[in-house]
Amino acid sequence: MNQGPPDDLRAFLQKHLIKNETPEKETYFSIKETALVELASRRGETLLQVMKACLERDLWPERFRAHRGAFTSKDQVRLLQATAAVIGAGGLGGTVCLLLARAGLGRLIVCDGDEFEESNLNRQSLSNLSRMGQKKALCAAEEIRRINPAVQVTTYPFKATEENLPDILTPAQVVVDCLDNLPTRFMVEKAARRLGLPFIHGAVGGLEGLVLTVFPEDPGLENLYGSGDIPKEKSAEAVLGVPTVTPALAAALQAAEVINILIGRPPLARGRLLHLDLTIPSIEANSLL
């Protein structure tokens, strides 16, 4: 193990650095994953630590190079150091996991007690024929590692309950509600509130969806839905189904919100119920505060 002085890093990377130029002729450097893996092994560090060390010198891992411009290297470091809990790994949660792994979150916590079945194939991006009968949370972890092995994944392949939620959510900085029923959503919101964590609600039915971000001091789901004891069969999706594209759109907004919160940008949906409607199409913000 050769730890060396910090700027050994730049010395090692010298031969691996890729020179890039912006349209304004500004030069910056990026590094391929193979070099990062080699460096991690030499320094006895994790891939994540090495990515962070590079970004702190404004050297971009190739996998994040297309973030440059949208995010600063500091923003990217914030994402690498962040943890999100994704509750539900179906239509919304599967896509949220994939997006957050690509965005470069350092740690993802995934909770879902269900197994994949054929009726999931129309919309759940983690499902495929070889995964029928397999636990969704475990499939999420497998897929996240394939995309970005730097992400630390913690799985809970069982249902969220009042008892286990404090343990599941405690390491997170943000909680993403990707469930499929209101009673459990209310339970997760309550647990997030108790832990002082922002909660990003997403729900879909037909070609429409709703996204709302609730900070601990904000009015939340009760303000929208009353007591929350609404059974699945009374919800819009029981009548209109959940077609392929709707969860992908809502999940993209939820993931965007996670990123905004983690890098300190204004949230999109705090105190504003976003109504996504693919029949028009439109995304409308309705004020709740």
Added chain:
Amino acid sequence: MAVTVKLSSSLRTFVEGYDPFNGLTIDLRPNETVSQLLKRLGVPEEKVKIIMVDGRSASPDRVLTDGERLSLFPPVGGG
């Protein structure tokens, strides 16, 4: 004295030929509330979970005024 009414998802099934892009333009009766308007439209109030007037949360007894935009949502819970 008219309002625009926007119905969401399964509530659209109660109004035949509903056009999501334009919504409905409804002439108001004097002091008409959201609840009364729902009855007139044939949308069962118990199916409506979220009521918004001009993008702000409102209650069923809210009296509507000229030019307002009423948005109505059923419970949505799919994931």
